[in-house]
Amino acid sequence: MATLGVLLVEDDEAISAPLARGLTREGYDVTLAVDGPAGLAAGSSPQIALVILDVGLPFMDGLEVCRRLRASRPKLQILLLTARSEEVHAVDGLDAGADDYIAKPFRLAELLARVRAAARRAEPRDLSASGVRVETGSRRAYLHDDELTLSPKEFDLLARLVSDAGQVVTREQLLRDVWETSWGGGGRTLDQHVSWLRAKIGADLITTVRGTGFRFRGDDA
C-alpha cells in the first residue's frame, strides 16, 4: 500500500484521534482538518486520494464540502460519516457525490474495511497471478495478454480474488468488499458471479474452499 494520502475532516477529537491513529497504523498518510473550509482547502491537494468527511462540521456542512470537492476532483474517493443512519439518507449522500457512507456509531474495523475498499478504487494498481493481470486504473483485465470482457461486478470480484492470490477469501469478505453489504449472503449471487468468472478465465484458477470461500491460484502453486 503505497502511502495513500487520506484526508480526515472531523471536528470531534474523540473521534478523529483514534481514527487517525488507526489509519496511520494501516499505512496511510493521514492529514487532519477540523472544519469545512479547511477540509475543502486540504482536499484540493493532489496528494489526497481519499477523504473521510463528517457531515456535521463547523462553518460549512459536510455535504456542501462533499459537493464542492466532487465538482473539482471527479475521481476523489469520498467517504461520508453520518451521525445517525436516519439523519442523512442515502439519497442525500449520493446526491452530494459521496462514494460511500457509514453511520455512527461504527466499529473501527468496519470503517477500516470500507477505507480499504475505497482505497482499492482510488489507487490504481496492477495485480497479477497465474497468467491473469488486473489493472484497477483502467479497469481492464487480461488472460495471457488477451483482454477479458467482464461486467463491473465480475471485475471487482476478480480483482479481489487476485489481490489475495493463494489465500482463501471468505464469502463474508467478498460480500463485504465487492458487494459492500453486511447482510448475510442468503442468495446465490456470489456463486453465480464466480461461475461466470470461471467460464471466462478457466475453472481451474478459482478453487472452491468448501464452507469458507474461494481461492485464486497463486503463482507458485
Next chain:
Amino acid sequence: MATLGVLLVEDDEAISAPLARGLTREGYDVTLAVDGPAGLAAGSSPQIALVILDVGLPFMDGLEVCRRLRASRPKLQILLLTARSEEVHAVDGLDAGADDYIAKPFRLAELLARVRAAARRAEPRDLSASGVRVETGSRRAYLHDDELTLSPKEFDLLARLVSDAGQVVTREQLLRDVWETSWGGGGRTLDQHVSWLRAKIGADLITTVRGTGFRFRGDDA
C-alpha cells in the same frame, strides 16, 4: 485456540472469576488484571494476543487503556465490555480502536464465541510439526510437501491438534473449538474424524490419550 494468551481486565470479581474459569477451560492462557494501570502493564507483554477489557475500571478508564494499548500494539485484539450498549455507542464504539465490544449483561457462551472469533481474526499463521504443515491462510495442509486433501472439519481438527503439538488436547476442547458445540459429545463423530485423519497422515502422528483426548506428535518426540 492453542494456548493463546488472553488478558482479562476486570475489577468485579463476580464477573472476572467465572469468565476466567470459562476461558481457562477453553484452553486459553489467562492473565487477570484488576485495574487500568495493571491492565496496561500486562497488556504490553507479547504473550498477550487478546485483551478483554471492562470500560469501568479503577484509576484509569477502560477506553483510555484501550487507546494506549492500541497505540503500542497495533495488531492486538481488543474486546470491550460495556455496562450498557447505549453508553459506548454514544461515545462511539470505535473511539479507542476496539475490535469488538459486548454489552453487559452477557451470556458466557456468547462472549466465548466472540473470543473465538477474535482469535480466528488474528493473523493467519502457519503451523507445523512432525512433517505436517498447516497453512491457515490458504487452508491447505501438507505432509512432507505433498498436499493433503482434507474436508473442512478434518482441516480444522488437524489445525487444532497441530497447534498444540506435543500436548494433549481434550475431547471437550476439540468439540468446542472445531465443532463449536457446547453439548457433550455423545456421538462417535470426533472419533470418526480422527480415524479419517489418521488414514491420511499416518496413524502414528496422533496418539490417543485414553479418557482425556488426543495428542499430536511433537517435533522432538
Next chain:
DNA sequence: AGATTGATGTCAAGGGCGTGTCAAGGTCCG
C-alpha cells in the same frame, strides 16, 4: 488369568447442506 466394563476404532448407510448452473424476472440506462 479370565471376566467385566467402559472407552475407542472402524464400517456402512443416510441424509443434510454447501455449491454449481440454468432460467426467469427486474432494474437501469442509452
Next chain:
DNA sequence: CGGACCTTGACACGCCCTTGACATCAATCT
C-alpha cells in the same frame, strides 16, 4: 424499446457429517 447486468428461485449433484452397530482394546475386578 433494447440490451447489459444483477438478482433470485429452483433444482441437481456430491461431498461431508452424523449416527448406530459392532469389533477391539485398556484397565479394573473377581
